[in-house]
Amino acid sequence: AQSVTQLDSHVSVSEGTPVLLRCNYSSSYSPSLFWYVQHPNKGLQLLLKYTSAATLVKGINGFEAEFKKSETSFHLTKPSAHMSDAAEYFCVVSALRGTGGFKTIFGAGTRLFVKA
Amino acid sequence: DTGVSQNPRHKITKRGQNVTFRCDPISEHNRLYWYRQTLGQGPEFLTYFQNEAQLEKSRLLSDRFSAERPKGSFSTLEIQRTEQGDSAMYLCASSLAPPGAQHFGDGTRLSIL
Numbered sequence: 215a216q217s218v219t220q221l222d223s224h225v226s227v228s229e230g231t232p233v234l235l236r237c238n239y240s241s242s243y244s245p246s247l248f249w250y251v252q253h254p255n256k257g258l259q260l261l262l263k264y265t266s267a268a269t270l271v272k273g274i275n276g277f278e279a280e281f282k283k284s285e286t287s288f289h290l291t292k293p294s295a296h297m298s299d300a301a302e303y304f305c306v307v308s309a310l311r312g313t314g315g316f317k318t319i320f321g322a323g324t325r326l327f328v329k330a
Numbered sequence: 331d332t333g334v335s336q337n338p339r340h341k342i343t344k345r346g347q348n349v350t351f352r353c354d355p356i357s358e359h360n361r362l363y364w365y366r367q368t369l370g371q372g373p374e375f376l377t378y379f380q381n382e383a384q385l386e387k388s389r390l391l392s393d394r395f396s397a398e399r400p401k402g403s404f405s406t407l408e409i410q411r412t413e414q415g416d417s418a419m420y421l422c423a424s425s426l427a428p429p430g431a432q433h434f435g436d437g438t439r440l441s442i443l
Contacts, residue, residue: 257423258434259434318363320373322371
């Protein structure tokens with residue numbers, strides 16, 4: 215079985231300060247992990263993905279995430295928040311199922327607020 | 331890469347009417363997914379296709395819902411006899427075979443009067 219938990223439903227930061235959005239996962243098989251961002255009334259945009267290569271993954275717009283197998287975490291970070299980063303962020307896990315095929319599960323999302 | 335295209339962007343209809351949405355995936359992607367997203371929630375999986383074959387359907391996909399991908403390219407999602415609870419954003423995504431990342435369209439927002 216697999217699951218994904220985003221530990222914070224809302225995160226508020228000041229512009230120019232670091233961003234940390236937390237994600238824990240569970241999976242019976244080696245997972246692929248993704249972070250997506252969604253701006254209002256838009257689809258989801260891929261920020262970055264981990265697929266068993268380097269554990270530190272760099273994405274677009276200055277975001278990066280570190281895959282920590284021992285902690286089953288895939289937290290998203292950015293050194294300096296920008297007003298345009300205010301959006302909803304989703305952590306996603308995709309892994310093989312015991313019955314075959316892949317299953318993709320989305321976290322519930324974290325709303326990021328950026329204060330001027 | 332022209333991205334995933336969904337039409338219409340918005341659909342307002344009366345309860346009991348049928349609606350159909352269209353999704354045009356990225357051309358080289360063989361997998362196509364449909365999701366439903368309600369306000370404040372993450373996307374919920376509805377169904378997916380590999381080429382023209384519908385390989386999985388969620389229990390969320392009641393008998394009133396049907397999806398097709400007749401030639402392995404674009405897909406349609408039809409909802410018959412719409413209900414208030416069908417009001418949501420319907421998202422389409424496409425990908426290469428796993429673990430390829432899914433690329434999303436901007437969705438179709440359905441409002442039931």
